[in-house]
Amino acid sequence: MPSLLFCGPKMAACGMVISIWGVIMLGMLGIFFSTNSAVLIEDVPFTEEDIWEDKQPPQRIYALYRQVGINCFIAAAIYVAVGAISLCQVRLNKRQEYMVT
Amino acid sequence: IKMVFRSEEMCLAQLFLQSGSEYDCISELGELGLVEFRDLNPSVSSFQRRFVSEIKRCEEMERILGFLLREIQKAKIAVPQEDESPLAPPPRQVLEIMEQLQRLEMELSEVAKNKDKLQRNLLELTEYTHMLKITRTFIHSRSRKTRRGPNLISPGCSFISGLIQRVKVEAFERMLWRVCKGYTILSYTEVDESLADLDTGEISKSVVFLISFWGDQIGHKVQKICDCYHCHLYPHPENDEERADVLDSLRTRIQDLNNVLHRTDDYLRQVLQKAAESAYTWVVQVKKMKAIYHILNLCSFDVTNKCLIAEVWCPVSDLANLRGALEKGSRKGDATVPSFVNRIPSSDTPPTLLRSNKFTTGFQSIVEAYGVGDYREVSPAPYTIITFPFLFAVMFGDLGHGVIMSLFALWMVLTEKNQKKKRSSNEIWMTFFHGRYIILMMGLFSIYTGLIYNDCFSKSLNIFGSGWSVKAMFTNQQWTNKTVQTNALLTLDPNVSGVFSGPYPFGIDPIWNLAVNRLSFLNSYKMKMSVIVGVIHMSFGVVLSVFNHLHFRQKFSVYLLFLPELLFLICLFGYLVFMILYKWLAFSARNSSQAPSILIHFINMFVMQGKDVTPLYPGQTGLQVFLLLIAVMCVPVLLLGKPLYLYWQQRGGKGLRRRRFPGSPQGYERVRRVSEDDGSITSIHEEDEEEGFDEVTSREAPKQFDFADVLLHQAIHTIEFCLGCISNTASYLRLWALSLAHAQLSEVLWAMVMRLGFKVTTKVGVVFLVPVFGLFAMLTVSILLVMEGLSAFLHALRLHWVEFQNKFYHGTGVKFLPFDFSQLPSVFEQDGLL
Numbered sequence: 001m002p003s004l005l006f007c008g009p010k011m012a013a014c015g016m017v018i019s020i021w022g023v024i025m026l027g028m029l030g031i032f033f034s035t036n037s038a039v040l041i042e043d044v045p046f047t048e049e050d051i052w053e054d055k056q057p058p059q060r061i062y063a064l065y066r067q068v069g070i071n072c073f074i075a076a077a078i079y080v081a082v083g084a085i086s087l088c089q090v091r092l093n094k095r096q097e098y099m100v101t
Numbered sequence: 102i103k104m105v106f107r108s109e110e111m112c113l114a115q116l117f118l119q120s121g122s123e124y125d126c127i128s129e130l131g132e133l134g135l136v137e138f139r140d141l142n143p144s145v146s147s148f149q150r151r152f153v154s155e156i157k158r159c160e161e162m163e164r165i166l167g168f169l170l171r172e173i174q175k176a177k178i179a180v181p182q183e184d185e186s187p188l189a190p191p192p193r194q195v196l197e198i199m200e201q202l203q204r205l206e207m208e209l210s211e212v213a214k215n216k217d218k219l220q221r222n223l224l225e226l227t228e229y230t231h232m233l234k235i236t237r238t239f240i241h242s243r244s245r246k247t248r249r250g251p252n253l254i255s256p257g258c259s260f261i262s263g264l265i266q267r268v269k270v271e272a273f274e275r276m277l278w279r280v281c282k283g284y285t286i287l288s289y290t291e292v293d294e295s296l297a298d299l300d301t302g303e304i305s306k307s308v309v310f311l312i313s314f315w316g317d318q319i320g321h322k323v324q325k326i327c328d329c330y331h332c333h334l335y336p337h338p339e340n341d342e343e344r345a346d347v348l349d350s351l352r353t354r355i356q357d358l359n360n361v362l363h364r365t366d367d368y369l370r371q372v373l374q375k376a377a378e379s380a381y382t383w384v385v386q387v388k389k390m391k392a393i394y395h396i397l398n399l400c401s402f403d404v405t406n407k408c409l410i411a412e413v414w415c416p417v418s419d420l421a422n423l424r425g426a427l428e429k430g431s432r433k434g435d436a437t438v439p440s441f442v443n444r445i446p447s448s449d450t451p452p453t454l455l456r457s458n459k460f461t462t463g464f465q466s467i468v469e470a471y472g473v474g475d476y477r478e479v480s481p482a483p484y485t486i487i488t489f490p491f492l493f494a495v496m497f498g499d500l501g502h503g504v505i506m507s508l509f510a511l512w513m514v515l516t517e518k519n520q521k522k523k524r525s526s527n528e529i530w531m532t533f534f535h536g537r538y539i540i541l542m543m544g545l546f547s548i549y550t551g552l553i554y555n556d557c558f559s560k561s562l563n564i565f566g567s568g569w570s571v572k573a574m575f576t577n578q579q580w581t582n583k584t585v586q587t588n589a590l591l592t593l594d595p596n597v598s599g600v601f602s603g604p605y606p607f608g609i610d611p612i613w614n615l616a617v618n619r620l621s622f623l624n625s626y627k628m629k630m631s632v633i634v635g636v637i638h639m640s641f642g643v644v645l646s647v648f649n650h651l652h653f654r655q656k657f658s659v660y661l662l663f664l665p666e667l668l669f670l671i672c673l674f675g676y677l678v679f680m681i682l683y684k685w686l687a688f689s690a691r692n693s694s695q696a697p698s699i700l701i702h703f704i705n706m707f708v709m710q711g712k713d714v715t716p717l718y719p720g721q722t723g724l725q726v727f728l729l730l731i732a733v734m735c736v737p738v739l740l741l742g743k744p745l746y747l748y749w750q751q752r753g754g755k756g757l758r759r760r761r762f763p764g765s766p767q768g769y770e771r772v773r774r775v776s777e778d779d780g781s782i783t784s785i786h787e788e789d790e791e792e793g794f795d796e797v798t799s800r801e802a803p804k805q806f807d808f809a810d811v812l813l814h815q816a817i818h819t820i821e822f823c824l825g826c827i828s829n830t831a832s833y834l835r836l837w838a839l840s841l842a843h844a845q846l847s848e849v850l851w852a853m854v855m856r857l858g859f860k861v862t863t864k865v866g867v868v869f870l871v872p873v874f875g876l877f878a879m880l881t882v883s884i885l886l887v888m889e890g891l892s893a894f895l896h897a898l899r900l901h902w903v904e905f906q907n908k909f910y911h912g913t914g915v916k917f918l919p920f921d922f923s924q925l926p927s928v929f930e931q932d933g934l935l
Contacts, residue, residue, distance in 0.1 A: 018878050021505075025558075026874060039560050039614050042852070043859040068859050075858075075870040082871075 005092045012089035019083030026076035033069030036062055044068055105461075107479050107652070110417045111451035111917070115443045116427065118400070118409040122434025127393045127920075128189045129430040134921025135423055136413035137452060141401040150398040158199065159391040163928070165202040166384055170934040172209060173377050176370055180377050186922065187382045189389035198383060205376055212369050219365065223358045224296060228264050228307070229335045230351050231292050233344055235309040236262050236337065239288050258313045261323055263334035266298075267291060267306040273330050277312070280322050285314040311337070384929055389922050396920060408440075414451055414917065420444070450476050454917035459517075461486065463539045471902045472912025479648045481901070481910055486542070488638065488905075489897055494546035495634065496839035496893040499847060500557035502885055503547030510541035524930075543894070553608045554623075554840070558881075559847040561611035569612045573599030590617060595690040620841075627837040629681045635833025635904070636674045639826075642908030643667050649909060661742035665735035666822055666908075672732040674830050676725075677703055683717060740819040744812045751806045821907075829904040835896050843889050850880055 007015070032040060045068075050060045114136075118126050130136060142150065173180060190198065265273055270289060277285055289310035297304045310332075312323055327334055338344040400411040415423055423442055431439035453474050457465045461482065467489070468474075468482045497503070513520070514537050525531060533540070555561040574580045577597050584591065595601035604610070609626075613619045643666050650658035680699050688696040697717060705714060706725040716722065858873030906912070918924075 018875055021878055022871075022874050026870075037563070039563065039611060041615070043856050045860045045862055064862075067862055071859070071862070071867045071870055074867050075874065078868065078871050079874075 005089065005096065007089055009090070009093040009097075012086050012093055015086030016083060016090060019079045019086055022079035023076050023083065026072045026079060030069045030072035030076060033065050033072060036065050040065075105455050105457070105480055105483060107477050107648075108453040108455050108474055108914075110477070111414050111454060112417050112420070112444050113447035113449070113451070114413050114415045114420070114423070115445050116411040116413060116440065117403075117443065118411060118427075118440045119431065119434075119436035119438050120407055120409065121436030122431045122440060123397060123400075123409045124189075124192060124393060125434040126427050126430030126440050127396050128389070129426040129433075130423075131389065131392060131396075131920055131922045132188070133422065133426055134919045134923065135419050135426065136415045137917055137919050138396050138399050139412040139414070140399045141410070141412055142399065147398075151402065152394045152397050155394045156391060156398070158195070159387055159394065162199055162202055162383075162387045163391070165206045166380070166387060167929065167932075167934070169202070169205060169209070169376055170380060170384075170929055173373050173380065174934055176373050178370070178373055178377050180380050182381050187385050189393055189922075190386050195390065198386065202383070205372070208372060209369075212365065212372070216362065216365050216369070219358060219362050223355065223362065225333070226351055226355050226358065227294075227296065228333055230348065230355070231294070231307075232262055232264060232309045232335050233338070233348050233351070235290050235292070236260075236311045237341070237344060238290075239311050258315050259320060260337040261312045261314070261320070261327065261334060262310065262337040263327065263332045264292070264307045264309055265289075265327075265330055265332040267308050269330050270308050270310070273310075273326070273332075276326055276329075277323070280326060281314065281319050284316065284319050285312050285323060287312050384927065388925060388927060392920070392922065392925055412445075415442075416454055416917075450915070452476070452917035453478075453914040455480055455482065457482075460538050463536050464489065466535075467539070467898060468901075469916065471906065472910075473914045473916045475911050475914040477652060478911060478914070479645050479652075479909065481645070481906055484641070485901060489901055490539070490542035490546040492634075492638075492836065492897040492900055493543045493893050494550040495631075495836045496896060497543070497547045497843060497890065498550040498554040498556060498840050499559075499843065499885075500548055500551030500562070502558075502847075502881070503544050503549075503551045505544075505882070506547060506886060506890065507541060507544030510537050510544050513537040514541060543890075554844070555605075555609040555611055555614070556844060556847070559844065559851045561609070561614035563611040565606045567610055567612045568601060568603050568605050569593055569595075569610060570600055570602065573597060601690065623844075624837070624841065627840055628834060629685075631833045631836040632674075632830060633678050633681065634836060635830050636670070636678050638833070638900075638905055639829060639908060640667070640670055640675070642905045643670060646909035657746050658743065661738065661746060665739040665742070669732050669735040669739070669823065670826055672728040672735075674826060676706075676728055677830075680717065687718070736819065736823060739822065740816060741812075744808060744815050747806065747811060748808050825907070832904055833900065835900070839889075839893055839896055843885070843893070846889065847885060850877065850885065854880060 029040075033044075044061065044064050046061055046064055050064065051057070054060045116126070147153070170180070274287055274289075277287055287310055289308045292307045292309055295304045295306050314320055314323055338347055396411075397409065400409045403410050413423075420442070427440045427442060453476055455465060455474070464485045465482045468480070468485055474480050494503070513534060517534075517537065520534055551557060571593065574591075574593060574597060577599065579594065579597055580591065593600055609623070613622060616622070643663065646666075647659055647663050650656070650663060677699070680702060684696060684699055695715075697714065701714065702717060702721075706729060709726070709729075854873060854877045858870035858877075861867070861869045
């Protein structure tokens with residue numbers, strides 16, 4: 001079976017760190033977006049019509065908030081996958097280290 | 102955590118080492134690392150010292166070990182390192198080790214020589230094989246061509262064949278043509294395989310050539326030319342059968358040679374493997390031996406007593422351990438009489454020793470980078486443990502970044518045993534690793550200030566619920582839908598009931614993150630906070646100088662130096678702090694429009710103009726004049742007080758100067774080799790030790806008191822202090838500046854990087870957020886953590902070194918460097934061989 005190893009030990013460790021950080025931070029951002037936090041208003045891509053042409057304000061803005069929140073959760077899930085790959089790489093690197101010495 | 106207030110008390114001691122056991126005693130002392138040896142033979146060159154031959158022997162052994170380690174490294178064998186450091190071998194074992202090493206060296210060089218010879222042989226045979234194969238093609242191809250020119254194989258022609266380097270072929274051909282003028286035919290082809298030239302080691306292409314010629318004279322000329330061009334000549338076979346025979350025999354010989362070479366390699370590897378097992382032990386033993394002989398060279402020989410005398414600086418608290426070590430050494434050695442220690446008085450300044458554990462070492466080293474403290478001076482290190490991370494955190498102040506920094510430092514702390522074993526050669530990493538506790542403290546304090554500034558990756562956290570309510574502006578009919586539609590920016594008025602329900606319980610209210618005038622609010626707050634922190638830090642520094650004055654028996658300094666300094670600082674800048682706090686407390690949202698500018702009032706205080714400005718509080722002008730008068734009166738007291746007092750003291754006072762003070766020169770008499778009776782008199786109480794005073798020197802006349810020198814020094818100190826107060830207070834404003842820069846950088850990074858990831862809302866665009874976050878993470882670490890972190894570290898350090906320490910710290914001492922085997926650098930580790 002061809003070697004599944006494609007990055008060195010340092011790169012795999014970096015991948016792990018960024019993945020864990022990404023999962024935690026994007027997860028929390030997802031929660032904050034879903035609860036319509038006011039501080040994150042600048043990050044929600046609303047337009048003028050979302051404010052003025054809303055029949056039941058602020059439902060459109062809330063819908064946008066929810067959407068961005070779901071985006072964050074999806075990105076966090078992708079980072080879980082990236083983290084799993086990095087973990088595999090770290091394990092493979094360790095095994096290769098044992099075999100060489 | 103052991104807090105060290107001032108450096109330890111040291112004493113000078115004489116060690117009398119009996120001639121049989123001196124090696125073992127010094128070995129014991131080296132293992133414990135208790136004392137610092139002084140050089141008793143400074144005028145003797147290193148070649149004339151007593152133990153020069155032993156050191157030469159050690160250096161010879163080191164040379165052989167270096168050669169051995171290089172060979173081991175070339176063969177890629179790992180050297181096992183033990184945790185327990187082996188002891189220095191007794192002198193009788195030394196010859197054994199020396200003999201072993203020499204035998205190994207001889208064996209290795211012989212094997213290397215043999216290998217070289219075999220490889221040369223192999224190269225020759227390989228070249229011969231190539232030559233035979235290629236000339237075969239020449240002969241056969243030529244024999245077909247019968248067109249022009251003389252035939253290569255005409256009767257009577259002789260052949261010379263061999264190999265020459267590719268780069269020389271053209272010149273060779275031209276030379277042949279010029280000399281032999283057509284009586285030779287040269288044909289050549291390049292060899293496919295590039296062969297290594299054994300003398301230079303470089304791999305180059307060679308060319309096989311075949312020269313056919315007629316006549317003996319031509320033959321000699323050709324021979325000479327071939328010699329010139331360093332060709333490797335091989336005999337050319339007469340016919341094909343001979344060629345085939347020679348090729349066969351060559352093949353078998355090459356095979357045999359390869360076998361032998363393999364076996365030689367295996368044998369070499371075996372030898373090196375065996376040597377590698379004990380290499381580490383030998384290296385450590387030789388290093389310790391050499392160190393012991395070096396120390397023995399520092400001692401002086403007392404011929405009459407047949408023992409070695411050493412002078413050491415020893416901490417007073419360690420004298421019992423020193424005696425114990427000497428007893429242990431004497432027992433191991435051969436002497437009948439045990440060695441002993443004798444404490445002697447000294448007027449030299451002892452070196453400074455501050456004990457530290459793995460936590461305080463980092464902070465100690467950043468204080469000592471500025472300067473090692475004077476003997477028995479108050480050390481700023483214990484306070485630095487708290488103030489340095491705090492000032493860093495004030496400039497760094499971000500919750501998210503603080504968490505990442507703390508986690509990184511925590512990882513380093515938890516894996517410190519593994520890291521110490523690995524002993525990486527990357528200097529930058531080692532610097533970070535040595536400062537792991539500092540980084541951990543900085544990270545934890547940054548979490549605290551991040552919560553106060555309410556800044557987490559440039560976003561505020563709403564933990565307790567904001568104290569401002571926008572809805573109240575609507576319910577009180579201040580704003581309508583029309584106001585919102587027609588105005589781009591609106592101001593919340595705290596005087597309207599319900600808008601402001603009270604301050605946020607901990608930190609800055611999160612609503613400020615959404616406000617456009619956020620910076621003007623935060624700037625005012627951070628600038629005032631910086632001045633307050635600065636004045637407190639500097640006052641603390643001035644207060645610490647009292648301890649120095651009292652310890653060095655300069656009680657007058659407390660009244661003539663400390664008091665004016667403190668009064669000057671408090672009356673001027675302490676009053677500024679008071680005004681800041683008063684303005685914060687006295688004015689509320691109702692009368693905030695009438696709140697005056699503190700700076701204007703402060704300036705008016707100095708210019709003594711304040712008639713047309715409404716006072717902050719009743720009686721302000723009177724109080725300010727009073728404080729200004731006190732401050733102005735402090736200056737001449739600071740300038741003239743101490744010189745006049747010392748002048749008076751010298752003329753009519755005690756007559757004998759009690760203690761030296763910085764700035765005036767003083768000669769130090771060396772008290773060496775005090776005889777036995779003096780030794781018994783000076784079993785000493787503390788004061789004389791510290792005063793550096795002795796029966797001997799007290800009989801001499803006191804040094805000349807130079808009034809002009811003292812006055813000049815004091816004038817410089819006064820100007821420095823008074824002007825420094827103003828500039829140093831302003832210098833603390835960097836706390837505001839750097840925290841502003843950090844906050845803005847953080848905000849820009851979020852707005853320009855992360856926001857791009859959120860703006861994309863198409864179905865597929867979701868994946869865009871993943872690399873955007875990766876980029877955000879990398880930029881956060883590289884710009885905000887590393888760059889800003891180093892910047893804040895540097896500025897916090899500068900604030901400590903200059904603004905804090907110049908109020909009380911001299912830092913002109915010498916560090917105590919004990920003779921300790923574990924502190925000795927290993928030459929091999931530096932070369933990367935171990």
